[in-house]
Amino acid sequence: FNEAEELSYSEVQERLNLQEEDVTRLLHSLSCAKYQILSKEPAGRTISKNDKFKLNVKFTDRMKRIKIPLPPTDEKKKVIEDVDKDRRYAIDAAIVRTMKSRKVLQHQQLVLEVVQQLSRMFKPDFKLIKKRIEDLISREYLERDKDNPQLFKYLA
DSSP, X not given: OOSOSEEXXXXXXXXXXXXXXXXXXXXXXXXXXXXOOEEEESOSSSOOTTOEEEEOTTOOOSSSSOOOOOOOOHHHHHHHHHHHXXXXXXXXXXXXXXXXXXXXXXXXXXXXXXXXXXXXXXXXXXXXXXXXXHHHHHTTSEEEOSSOTTEEEEOO
16 A cells, blocks of 8 residues: 555455455455454445455554454364364263263263363363253263253163
């Protein structure tokens, strides 16, 4: 923006020499996020190849330095999904291992033992453990006691 008042999407891409998805992420964080350093024509929350960008001269902030976050890439999302999937399997395995050895266990005791087993790998979320227990009940690995819903029995 030192040489021109306004740049199109393609001009920005050409000058930065970046791939299309990277340019879209960068322009989105500069024009549509919390700090709108660039103003965009037409105004909106999405970036298209027909958009034109210019420096937002009205932009001010109290901070001397600001951090402009980039939206996560698809690769990052895929890695996060894979990690979550692996953790679900690990939690399932820990629950089944514990219940296989104990046969009958209270909910709180089961959760504590699963957390203790998994604490070496990662810190499991209690809500996720509860979801995994419910999933194992639906897949008939466990069942709730008819008299006491806080008591689980191992089925196999």
